[in-house]
Amino acid sequence: DAGITQSPRHKVTETGTPVTLRCHQTENHRYMYWYRQDPGHGLRLIHYSYGVKDTDKGEVSDGYSVSRSKTEDFLLTLESATSSQTSVYFCAISPGQGAGNIQYFGAGTRLSVL
């Protein structure tokens, strides 16, 4: 596996609570991504980062924020979790942007918002 660690791997939380998911990489890749995966949908991009402190929104960014203070860490925060944010969250990294670069994925975080 590429050196990508997601934590926690599983989390159960209550509606309205803040939640932070962490992605840690040891590959020194410039690009990092947060996706969510739901039944019947392809992976959907939440936010991505193209460098330290450089982030941008994806197609489903509402209700999520991110931060990248170090090359190796990309945090995803749900400010006030809702049941619609129950999902499996994947972090991915790549050396460059665009379709010409392979993305390497973490093992995923299963989040349940009750």
Added chain:
Amino acid sequence: KNEVEQSPQNLTAQEGEFITINCSYSVGISALHWLQQHPGGGIVSLFMLSSGKKKHGRLIATINIQEKHSSLHITASHPRDSAVYICAVGNSNYQLIWGAGTKLIIKP
């Protein structure tokens, strides 16, 4: 209409059968990816291609740019090939657009 469509959504076959999974897309692309997701969740890149054909072991991926279509073939399928196979294409905004996946089950 989704920009990336995979077919079939689900496929069950017997061990040893030749498997074909299809991916059609409607956007202009620079490359197409095939990935595999095993039960338990891990997602692994299988192929990245922009023309022609690539082969790795029993897996073959082809792409027809004019027809905007790609296929993933598995020869001599085995129960360990059971997984979700995902197609993704790169659009003009340098993002990947993901298909919903094809769930493959190979029975012994």
